[in-house]
Amino acid sequence: MVTTFFTVIFIGKMLDMTPPITIYDSHFSVKETIDRIEHTLRERGVTVFARIDHCRGARQAGLDMQEEELLIFGNPEIGTNLMLENPAIGIELPLKILAWSDKSCTKVAHHKLESLTEEYGIRQSEAVISNMAASLRTIVTSAISKPITTREESL
Template sequence: MKGMTVFARINHAEGAQKVGKKLRPTELIIFGNPRVGTPLMQCAQSVGIDLPQKALIWEDEKGQVWLFYNDPEYLADRHGIKGCDEVIKKIANALGNFARTAAVQ
């Protein structure tokens, strides 16, 4: 993830196995870039509860792999962010690029 720092990877399937449960591959990646996240927190500091950004990657029962993350518009609505459209757009573009890159790997 160019320009992003991966802060943590949480393997939920591994955790499930440790307690005797089965779970298809499911991993949470916590990542971010202060150059992107800081301007968003300057718009609304409460968004810090949702940062760094997270992506959940899992395999369904058919073997298809999925990637989910919180849409920046959702974060803007959740935290009442107004007047920061450029910041939201920049984050949306960065996440879109991340998802496209992950999809081709």
Template sequence: MAVAPALAGDTANGTIKMESAHDAATTLDRLEAIFKDKGITVFARVDHAAGAKKIGEDMAPTQLLLFGNPKLGTPLMKVNRETGFDLPMKALAWTDDAGKTWLAVTDPAALKSRYGLDDAAPVIEKMSGAVTAMGKKATSKE
């Protein structure tokens, strides 16, 4: 029986946050594979810990994935171009000071209120559900 990852919405900063059963790199590897399987474009991957190392700083594993589906994001940007500040969407995986790994993804619902996208509510709800489900799959033990 699979154990569901801990899920905690973090509405204060517009993310959906969940604990991962994997390290940060593996969590994003799994999420990236899920995205590719679903036809979601992965635009970039940033290793913040590697960047810190280049300047002589230590940082726990922390990686960022930029992803999206232009078929969904473009209509939102046509309503309000400033949505482009938050699109493509982002997923951040990191290891905290206690050794736990976390995944946080952009909560599309936050885009609705931030950019006045009330008319796009059905699309945004679909995006929120999909991002949450894919995050849960990437962070699970299975």
């Protein structure tokens, strides 16, 4: 009975829920989009912890899927301070950006970070999350919309 009750509530929430993510269109391939975002993150001194190629993993399992890559990144100092306010927010950290191949273009998505303040009761660091959200939007939009110049090209 408890399992049935939980399932009904869970499915009900799934049906009512709009995922708290922001989605962008990129005219670059999935690989180039993630390359550009990774480059922009590293330029800003953000730690890139991992890059996961879901398509490669699918192929290794004998399956076929569209191109899809996940970038995991963050700033340990900022993340630690958020987790000191509420340890449960650690499930959301480090941050992630996902890019996948769609019929017409590459899609890029990340969580809407503003929703974290309400979900985790973050009050002391609300401005920090707001700044993180603005920075994340800037990083993605700049990476997918402008040429990236390397040091060698700018000399």
